[in-house]
Amino acid sequence: MYQFRFNLKFLFPAVVLSMVFVYAITPVTAKDATPAVKNYAVFNENGKLQRPTGYREWIYIGSPLTPNDMNDGKAAFPEFHNVYIDPISWTHWKVSGKFPDDTIIVKELVNVGSKEAVSGNGYFQGEFIGLEAMVKNKQLFPEAPGHWGFFRFTIEGSRQLHKRASAQDHENCASCHQSHAATDLVFTQYYPVLRAGKAAGDTGTGGM
């Protein structure tokens, strides 16, 4: 009995020491700003996806570009698409080569800023103008191909974004992804980062 009380007496200092120890050994990187989340796709009770945040610190996978001047001025997607995958799902992809449940892939829309620079004529990113996302969730999308739901936060003609979004109808996004994307509705044929990282561990993360 005495021993028990004795240990309790020292539990508090031990916990305080733990906190100091955690603080001291934690490396200072941008990634530490990322909260210790279970997953990065958060839905409310109505099944709406909460607008993701902090995704510019996730894993970048590619930037498809189909500008207006290469599509008779009527491109369906005239802007840069900066595409990111959440870090947890990236880790799974590196190990298994599959997208796990709760994978969220975001597509940030960036308009074409400049078309001429000292480096030559081309396309240079301008300003952020929109945000879309796809989320794999078997429970929420049991009937959808690959269990993917597609979401749009963009407010047309504005640089503001919706706070949350409902899943899009199948024909708006999923049908095209299902028909043309190389891997589980994801266009890996345009994403060398994903191809290199697939089940490759850290060897696919660059420079190895």
Added chain:
Amino acid sequence: MYQFRFNLKFLFPAVVLSMVFVYAITPVTAKDATPAVKNYAVFNENGKLQRPTGYREWIYIGSPLTPNDMNDGKAAFPEFHNVYIDPISWTHWKVSGKFPDDTIIVKELVNVGSKEAVSGNGYFQGEFIGLEAMVKNKQLFPEAPGHWGFFRFTIEGSRQLHKRASAQDHENCASCHQSHAATDLVFTQYYPVLRAGKAAGDTGTGGM
């Protein structure tokens, strides 16, 4: 005296508890694979920069593109440039709006893969074909503009990369960066991620 010995007796269990606590609270993300490094730019004793690795898990800042067919078939930089900044320097940038000593910015070269997709005509990334980097280091480059050194790991006509690289002559890279880049030799005018993140804390990391 007794009290002193008494405390020591409980130091070991406290440290063990600390270790367990650290393990338990550490979030499982891709970023945890990143070693707790002091900085990401490593030089050997001859001042050569070791080829960086794992940079596809750093912070992506942009993808300038100046393709051959927009430059009379003779583009100086005909490929996509995927540009990343190391996580430690990104954290500094978010706080101070400046690039600290030891900043490393890498530019991964990706050839143009496809020019046509279901989404329209455009440019889509193909395969990795090269790697360059710039490093800010006052001690190693005391006379260089902004203390930046520029490095090239690309092996022409090969997808292999040099293991290490010496700093380039001023006229190869620095002179153009010095004359045309908006912020401390970095082309922030083409990098909305850096502009949004500059001294903005986490509010510039997307979706906020």
